[in-house]
Amino acid sequence: MIATAGSQRRWRRIFLVVGAIVAAYALLAPLSSLDAAQSAGIPLLTDKFWFRIATYVVMFVVLATAWNIIGGITGYAAFGNVAFFGIGAYTTGMLIAKAKWPFLVALPLAPILAALFAALVGLPLLRLRGHYFAVASLGVGVAVGELVQNIDYNGQPVFGGASGLFLPIYAVGHRGLFFFYLMCGAAAVAIAVTWWVLRSRFGYGLIAIRENEDAAAVIGVNTTAYKVAAFALAAALTGLAGGIFSQWNVFINQDNTFPIEYNVQMILMALLGGTGTVFGPAAGAVLLQLLIQFLGGSLPISFDLPFVSSEARPIVARGVIDFFGGRTRLSLSYLRRSLRDTSL
Amino acid sequence: MAAFVQLVILGLLAGGVYVAVGVGFGLVWGVLNIVNLAHGALVIVGGYITWQLFTAFGLDPFLTLPVDAVALFVLGYALQRGVINRIIRAPLLFTFLLTFGVNLVIVNILLLIFGSDFRSVTPTYSGQGFELGGIVIPYVRLASLGAAILLSAGLAFLLSRTRIGLSIHAIAADRDAAQLVGIDLRHAYAVTYGLGAACAGVAGGLIAMIQAITPTAGEPYTLQAFVVVILGGLGRVSATVVGGLAFGLVEAFGQSIPGSGSVFANAIAFGLMVLVLVTRPQGLMGRLR
Numbered sequence: 001m002i003a004t005a006g007s008q009r010r011w012r013r014i015f016l017v018v019g020a021i022v023a024a025y026a027l028l029a030p031l032s033s034l035d036a037a038q039s040a041g042i043p044l045l046t047d048k049f050w051f052r053i054a055t056y057v058v059m060f061v062v063l064a065t066a067w068n069i070i071g072g073i074t075g076y077a078a079f080g081n082v083a084f085f086g087i088g089a090y091t092t093g094m095l096i097a098k099a100k101w102p103f104l105v106a107l108p109l110a111p112i113l114a115a116l117f118a119a120l121v122g123l124p125l126l127r128l129r130g131h132y133f134a135v136a137s138l139g140v141g142v143a144v145g146e147l148v149q150n151i152d153y154n155g156q157p158v159f160g161g162a163s164g165l166f167l168p169i170y171a172v173g174h175r176g177l178f179f180f181y182l183m184c185g186a187a188a189v190a191i192a193v194t195w196w197v198l199r200s201r202f203g204y205g206l207i208a209i210r211e212n213e214d215a216a217a218v219i220g221v222n223t224t225a226y227k228v229a230a231f232a233l234a235a236a237l238t239g240l241a242g243g244i245f246s247q248w249n250v251f252i253n254q255d256n257t258f259p260i261e262y263n264v265q266m267i268l269m270a271l272l273g274g275t276g277t278v279f280g281p282a283a284g285a286v287l288l289q290l291l292i293q294f295l296g297g298s299l300p301i302s303f304d305l306p307f308v309s310s311e312a313r314p315i316v317a318r319g320v321i322d323f324f325g326g327r328t329r330l331s332l333s334y335l336r337r338s339l340r341d342t343s344l
Numbered sequence: 345m346a347a348f349v350q351l352v353i354l355g356l357l358a359g360g361v362y363v364a365v366g367v368g369f370g371l372v373w374g375v376l377n378i379v380n381l382a383h384g385a386l387v388i389v390g391g392y393i394t395w396q397l398f399t400a401f402g403l404d405p406f407l408t409l410p411v412d413a414v415a416l417f418v419l420g421y422a423l424q425r426g427v428i429n430r431i432i433r434a435p436l437l438f439t440f441l442l443t444f445g446v447n448l449v450i451v452n453i454l455l456l457i458f459g460s461d462f463r464s465v466t467p468t469y470s471g472q473g474f475e476l477g478g479i480v481i482p483y484v485r486l487a488s489l490g491a492a493i494l495l496s497a498g499l500a501f502l503l504s505r506t507r508i509g510l511s512i513h514a515i516a517a518d519r520d521a522a523q524l525v526g527i528d529l530r531h532a533y534a535v536t537y538g539l540g541a542a543c544a545g546v547a548g549g550l551i552a553m554i555q556a557i558t559p560t561a562g563e564p565y566t567l568q569a570f571v572v573v574i575l576g577g578l579g580r581v582s583a584t585v586v587g588g589l590a591f592g593l594v595e596a597f598g599q600s601i602p603g604s605g606s607v608f609a610n611a612i613a614f615g616l617m618v619l620v621l622v623t624r625p626q627g628l629m630g631r632l633r
Contacts, residue, residue: 077437124622130436131379132621135570139614142567146610260563264444267437 019283026054027184030177051176055248057289058183059241063262064269064281065190066237069197071267072275074230075210076126077134079263080141084114084235086257088242090148093165093252103170107243114239115232122231126224129213138263145258164253167246179248186244187282190237195278197233206230207276265292346478351596353479359592360489361550365565366572366584366591367496368543371503374579375516375536378428379436381443383569384562385450386541390416390548391557392454395463405465405553406487412545420541425534432533447566454559462556470553488550493585495546499539500581512536516579564610571617577626586628591616 030051031037063085070078088110095106125136151158159165172178197203205226208216217223246252265288266281273284365387372380390412397408423446431438473482503509511532514522523529551557551565568591576587591613598612620628 071437077440079440121618124618128621128625131373131377132574132625134436134440135379135567136614136618136621139567139570139610139617142564143611143614146608150608264441267441271437 019279030054030180033177034174048176051180053290053293055176055180055183056293057286058180058187059245060265060269060285060289061187061282062183062190062241063238063266064273064285065187065194066234066241067266068270068275068277068281069194069206069237070230070234072270072277072281073194073197073203073210074206074227076227076231077130077267078137078231078234079134079267080137080139080144081234081238081266082258082260082262083141083144084118084238085242085245085262086145086148086254087114087117087235088239089246089252089257090159090165090242091239092243093167093246094159096247097160097165097167103247107240107247110243110246111236111240114242115236118232118235119228122228123224126227126231138260141258141260141263145254148258149254160253162253164251165246167250167252169250170247179244182244183241183248186237186240189240191278191282193233193237197230198276198278202226202229210276265289350479351600352593353481354485355593355596356589357482357485357489357592358596359589360485360492361547361554361588362568362572362591363585363588364488364492364495364543364547364550365569366576366588367499367581368540368547369566369569370573370576370578370581370584371499371543372537372540373573375512376424376432376533377436378432378439378443378537379570380537380540381440381566382423382446382450383540383544384564384566385447385454386416386420386544386562387548387551387565388454388557388559388562389419389450390545391552391561392458392463392548392559393545394549394552395465395557398465398467405467405549406491409491409546409549412549413542416545416548417538417542419538420544421534421538423541424537425530428537429530429533447562451559451562458559460558460560462558463552464556465552467553484553488553491546491550492588495543496581496585499543502539503581508532508535512539564613567610568613571613571620574617575620576628583628590628 063081067078067081070076070081091110091113092103092106095101095109096103099106121140125133125140128136148159149157149162152161157163169175170178197206205216205221208219208221209223209226213223242257245257249256266285269284269288270281271284272288273282274280365383368386369380369383372378372383393412393415394405394408397403397411398405427446428439428442431442467484469483471482471484473480473486475481503512511522511527512535514525514527515529515532515536519529522532547565548557548562551561555561572587572591573584574587575590576583576585594616595609595612598608
């Protein structure tokens with residue numbers, strides 16, 4: 001089936017309108033849990049459980065959008081972005097739990113530290129290309145988590161060790177609502193940054209690097225500086241999400257702040273929605289994360305698939321969405337064709 | 345001095361396992377251009393086969409190694425022929441994601457079958473060794489180094505002296521030209537991956553004798569295999585042997601630093617990898633291509 005330009009534009013508009021309506025509902029529905037809304041007799045549209053899932057979904061919007069800057073726009077297959085998430089989480093966590101800083105003062109340091117770390121490891125790592133960069137960045141993700149869990153000083157674990165780090169509960173009315181909107185704010189920042197990057201001289205440089213790095217260098221793009229900046233920018237946004245996560249979740253350890261699965265999930269989300277675009281990764285994140293929660297049995301309206309353990313979930317989800325992901329070419333022949341293109 | 349020599353010996357002996365883990369990974373990467381993130385999972389499959397044969401039939405673990413190799417060859421051949429071949433022309437991100445997915449599926453199947461208990465293979469001679477001028481040499485470690493060297497030699501022989509080995513060389517050099525001279529690409533790719541998996545299986549059998557295994561124990565081995573191959577240099581079996589032994593040495597010395605320990609295995613591996621990639625990207629034995 002060949003989609004004409006006109007019908008494509010119509011579908012685009014329909015998608016945009018539907019997306020806007022869904023987003024507006026998701027943003028406004030939680031307000032019905034406020035006391036004012038309750039006393040005005042508005043029925044409760046969401047409960048605490050939904051806040052949690054919605055906040056997770058928005059968190060992945062941030063992660064996927066941030067990955068898109070280095071993976072989609074710059075074309076470097078980063079497999080270790082979860083390190084920045086964990087660094088952000090532990091920065092805020094340590095400052096709050098050990099140094100007793102207030103949350104909102106500690107939070108800005110999460111993206112700063114994550115970006116500094118990314119710039120530091122990015123300088124050597126971004127000289128590598130292809131497989132080498134991908135696995136080296138995977139190594140960063142694994143190694144940082146291990147270091148954070150195991151570093152001791154005078155026999156005492158510095159970062160809480162294997163038993164993790166407990167944060168005091170942030171005293172604010174409507175906590176669920178607060179963190180949901182905070183995460184939405186982070187997502188808005190991530191999307192706005194992507195939008196800006198794609199329209200700036202910086203972004204054109206990154207795209208040039210993705211298309212042909214040597215040619216980009218020849219026409220005067222300072223490739224090292226651009227790549228490191230893109231890596232640090234992605235890290236800052238990822239670290240911001242991590243910082244919010246630590247106070248929201250109250251408890252952090254190696255397992256919930258450095259899971260390798262998050263790397264794979266953010267990449268799948270960006271690929272699904274469309275790498276190198278502004279809203280693609282966000283849309284992919286919403287779809288895939290809802291599907292993951294659905295398959296994993298954490299949504300109220302779900303069923304448990306046998307054999308699908310929590311780790312295999314993203315893969316199952318990928319199969320489902322890929323099948324329907326042909327957009328205008330929604331058919332089995334699309335699947336067959338795309339497989340024929342890539343197989344031997 | 346004796347402690348130093350002991351450390352060197354133990355490092356070289358431990359390197360045997362890394363040689364076995366690395367050769368299969370290097371073969372798949374060098375020839376098929378796939379960074380096989382399922383390698384660690386395949387290693388653990390081999391470990392479980394050895395454990396199963398040892399506990400059920402009391403078979404000597406070293407005699408189970410050929411079984412590991414054959415079983416994993418079949419599994420690897422089927423995996424490449426049925427699954428990975430389908431996306432071999434896609435960008436590298438896709439082979440990455442696919443092999444990671446295969447890794448998860450294998451790990452979860454193992455969890456389903458064997459549960460998450462620690463399993464270990466303990467023949468009567470495990471934990472024993474002999475002394476040579478104050479240096480202790482454990483039997484199992486020595487034999488596993490020997491098995492790893494034999495495995496590498498066998499693989500090198502296969503690659504350089506047999507018809508299928510020559511066709512593997514051909515597809516590594518130029519895929520399309522190889523097809524033009526009549527090599528069945530799908531078969532040759534599957535055989536290559538199968539050989540890589542067979543090496544992983546043997547490595548798993550060796551690992552099961554040295555440490556207790558769980559279905560999730562394979563993950564570090566994927567990263568370590570990558571480091572070993574980078575350390576030696578991509579493209580030759582002998583380079584991987586050197587890389588594996590060097591890695592064993594580095595790890596032995598890294599763990600002997602006071603305050604350190606096996607908990608930093610991944611961090612040491614990663615630090616070494618970055619160091620090599622930045623200072624000598626072609627590896628210790630590699631040639632610039």
